[in-house]
Amino acid sequence: MTFVSTADLLAILPELMVMAGGCLVLVLAPVISEARKEWLVYLSLAVLSAAFVVSYWFMGPLIGSPRSVFSGLYVLDAYGAFWKLLLLVVSALIILLAKAHLKLEGMDLPEFYAFILLSLAGMMVMVSGTDLLVIYLGLELMSIALYIMAGFKRYALRSLEAAAKYFILGSFASGILLYGISLLFGRTGSTTLVGIREGIAGLPPGDPILMLAMGLLIVGFGFKVAAVPFHMWTPDVYEGSPTSVTAYMAVASKAAGFAAFVRVFMDALGGAQDSWQMLLVACCVATMILGNVVAIAQTNIKRMLAYSSIAHAGYALIGLVAADAFGIASVMLYLALYAVMNLGAFAVVTMLRRGGLEGDEIDDFTGLARRNKWAAFVMLLFMFSLAGIPPTAGFIAKLYVFTAAVGAGMAWLAVLGVVFAAVSAYFYLRVVMVMYMREPGETVGTPGYDVRVVASPATIAVLLIAALGVLVLGVFPDPLIQAAQSAILPLR
């Protein structure tokens, strides 16, 4: 047993910064004067930028040479660094988005930013842990902060219901994950990924306890990434939570979930790939089908985006199912590109006001092109990108997961994927249709009546970044692709 060394602490410097930043905001929030509340936004952004710089500076030398710290419980590698950078950027954008959104919704409490930072710290631990318990700790830190944020609109019943539902189901999923971890520990005598990998090597193929443990792990991670059949919470929670929180869940917690999912299954359970691959293929297929088909029936844009986020989890799972270097890179690429376009779509939702409420019905987009042509145009971009039409980022994302599937000899999975991508175009295009091909309602009760767009500078900045991201990454994706491909896990 060694003591924690300075080198160990230095290695988790970005995590420590984010965590300390979160605590600082939490402490300052009640004492800071009303007029200076905005400073906490800038403080949080400063912390994120600093952590970004440090992580970026760490990443370069890590490519190809991961560094294990904390006696093998934690690792500093390019894979983790890629996810951390992505999560840091996403969190910064969410904070910018929330700045205006919290005011609009009358819940302008600076503690919000603290929860974002704390939840981010959890995610950063989650993507770098090499011990199942460390990963679990990160996952719980992330989730608990998210449970609170889901209920942040504390006078709204829907928000409270979302928080309660998310908390109960989330705890249940965590329990199942823990059970899986304990079974693995029982079978292999270790909770570290390396230990489990070595333990599995000695087991007979098709060992029932191992199979059960893997199944339970799939339940736990599947819940976090909203894969079918563990998606039940998604529509209600996405609809009820404040939109900036929904965006955070749909983008960041899904990305972190995938990061850990891929690391655990490729690194620790790589030896039992044949067994889990079939389970995940079933999961992946069901996710793509259910997400895309049920989204068609939605009338609330947040519920639609919830089912769309389920469907996208299915596409990202294709990369994990392929289970090779290209597949992993394609998961990373998919989540990064998905983050950009999905954040943009949610950002547009936060700007829409119907009377004193948030305009979260698809009907509220009716005639948006007449009311605000820029808001409608960026939403059009995000919708086409989510549908995967070139030259947007969504196309590159889909191209890569489908290439991964064909490369792994599963062309049928790619065919299934494209069939349901065509289905998805229907509901994404419906939003474009109501925005551009319908006139806004002029009398009470008609769709689009009394809807206005409230654009604050911070939200415009987020939209601009997302819209440019969707186009630039769609046309010049190479730097991001190279980053993802150089940052994949070392395959064993």
Next chain:
Amino acid sequence: MRDIILNTTALPHLLTLLIALPLVGVAMMAFFKDDAAAKRIAFWTTGSEFVLSLPLYLWFDPATHYMQFVEIVPWITAPSINYAVGIDGISLWLVLLTTLLTPICVVCSWTSITSRAREFMIALLVMETAMVGVFCALDFVLFYVFWEAMLIPMYLLIGVWGGANRVYAAIKFFLYTLAGSLLLLVAIIVLYFEGGHTFDILALSRASYSETLQAWLFWAFFAAFAVKVPMFPFHTWLPDAHVEAPTAGSVLLASVLLKMGAYGFLRFSLPMLPDASQRFTPAILALSVIAILYGAYMALAQSDLKKLIAYSSVSHMGFVTLGMFVRNTQGVEGALLQMLNHGITTGGLFLCVGLIYERTHSRQIAHNGGLSKSMPRYATCLVIFALSSLGLPGTNSFVGEFLVLVGSFMYSKTIAALATLGIILAAVYLLGMVQRVAFGVSIEKTARLNDLNWCEMATLVPLVILVFWIGIFPNPFLEPMHASVAHMFEVMDRESVLP
């Protein structure tokens, strides 16, 4: 990429310039708020695009099958995807057709598009980029990007500026084409792994694939291209889209978008999958003949002018696929020329319908009778395009259809006979239409209409000139095709596997 020559003597980045220029126009429009400026910018952009595309023909070397005006820049490193463009005798005319028709579309929308004209022009210009890109792309992924990107502006053109039932027509068009295209995407990825880890179209055309794989790929390609052509029974989106689309949308749809499907068969299905193409020839020929006869039969029953022309397009595109799949020089060159002809003639017919719709606000044949008295210039143009469409000797379609029929006669006499029936039917429905619209009883409303002004004439006259030019001197148009078509047959006969 050995099959390439770089025409360094000519403008080195000509094709890239042609692909990018419309986008420059779009960027310029961002600085002008009013619609009038947007229209002028669109006109000058597409006009200079056309002028700039003329050197493609002037400096085109018809003696070689090599790709010309080639430009290759790495785009994505892993898997290696290039920005590779170039043209040969197969794509030359399609590029020129596109650059000719887009300014015409801008002019014909000048007065008819009154709401959101700036957005309309942006959509048109983005379309032009995508259309030119499709015909120039030498990398399969690049091709696919342009092919799909086109759906966005076309969806908006139909859905925002279309007729009463535009939303339904737009979504139908989008979903039909998307569903087919996505299968093409999987086929492209499969080809990448089977054809030597490359997306280079020329390299993929030299590799050889097993019989089963070819069959799968053939039908995946078919899904994408047959919807676009459209071949029977995948044509049902076409009448809806045509009827609802604004004039410019109909023109581009008929003249360029349908050609993309046929171009796909010629560029990909035939050279890459020769065995499967041979094996499934009877099926394709049967569908082509059905399309010729069914399209013509449906056109007979239409009272709406746009629907009539839409079904005639189905019939005429049947000739194109027929010519391609009889797989002999006459057939393929006839099909290629027929693609060009159909673009000119049907484009002209849709322009004519648009012009009369602006005046009478009706596309019903019954509401537009006896125009030759009040609008003699209009009636003349309409008659010329109709005669060209039915293949009157001396007009462009005669040459194309004749070549296709010669080609199919060499393949099978029955098929040639059945296809000829299509031409006879075309004469019936087109002459019927002309008789009623141009010479029929003039109703009160149509007697007082103004004839075409110079601006409207300017959109029709270039097409009229081409109708006769190709009809009387087809050789300059056929000449650049010979080497490329001959080479395509060489490629189809290959046996050896090249890496």
